[in-house]
Amino acid sequence: MKTKTKLLLGAVAALLSTGVSAGAVIADAQVRITEVAPWASSNSPYASDWFELTNTGTSAVNITGWKMDDNSNSFSSAVALTGITSIAAGESAIFIENSVNASFLSTWFGSSSPSALHIGNYSGSGVGLSTAGDAVNIYNASGALQAAVTFGASDTTSPFQTFDNAAGLNNTMISSLSVAGVNGAFVATNDSAEIGSPGAISAVPEPETYALFLAGLGLTGFMARLRKKKEVA
Template identity: 65%
Template sequence: MMRKALPYLLLAFTTTVSFQANAGVAITEVAAWGSGNAPYEADWFELTNTGTSAINLSGWKVDDSSNAFASALALNGITSISAGQSVIFIESAGGSAIPSFISTWFGSGAAPLVGYYSGNGIGLSTSGDAVNVFNASGVVQASVTFGASDATSPYQTFDNAAGLNGAISTLSVIGKNGAFVAVNDATEIGSPGTITAVPEPETYALMIAGLGIMGLSARRKQA
């Protein structure tokens, strides 16, 4: 009876875990030095959809190390992120710095979607800070902390291509994880909009668990 039920248990397990892993986001890049060392004079971060379905960003907010939804600022200008897509959010009143950001990094070439956040209470510190992203219900969806930013030219962004939540420290290196020199500013190195989405931990858990169940089923058949 158990042998006959195993394929159905595997299917149910796969469906459940896949549903949980369908949608997820990661903060995959941070530039806390932009407000003081870039032509567009603004800090920014990259948000990547690591899931397999689009994510609606309506009501989503961002905060720094204070990590408080009540004082967080609305994410504007981008309503959703497609599966595997990376977008940029820049600290800019009304998004006024977006054209300069795009021109600096991409010139007249193709650029990723760029949204913005603005208001009091958030300013990414070059001495160390955090980025916390909340959904409309106030639940944290992605969170990173970082130490002192690159203090000398060329300025390198924090590269979180691994999609980790928690402390990040890796700096962008030209040619690695899509990093390049900004088209119109040789002092900036990063990969805005070009990081490849990483699988969520649940995806690996599903793979391992699925293989385990299949192995158990095979052994039972042999017995």
């Protein structure tokens, strides 16, 4: 028993000291819908609704062939996400209904739009987002649901605040509204009636951080069980 204990402790210690391959094992790509502006088609200069996807995982996600739908919740009714084929770990990308990228950038950022901001598009019948309440569903190329949120009525008077899902909630209703100065939100440069955080990137822990964290938890649990056995003996 003592020999097995020493071997287990040695293995855990080795993992803690290196943190190498374990990171590759637990690296995971997860896409979340982190912001939605269902009022923009009627209350913004660029006249198009939009939403934000964020890769909260630790590896890039290939989104080729991915689609979106609203509250009809149907892959067969979904329309293609275009203009972006990959979202890097920790990166956010904006998808705007219709190709109004230049107007969107001018409204939100003026002449100083972030060079790293990625913008894609979508368009088609029946996927307009309703200010009375709606949903955004994201499907991969095979039709598997990857992310989903629903939301209630949005702002109908100024200021128009986006739905803020910086918490990365999934498959649930979101209701928090963007507030300037919170979670990267700000007032649009050329439209003081709009508040949101398009393209804001959330910090994502490195894979090694996860490895060390999980290894530490494992070691803590093992030592606790070992002490308990000694007390019983």
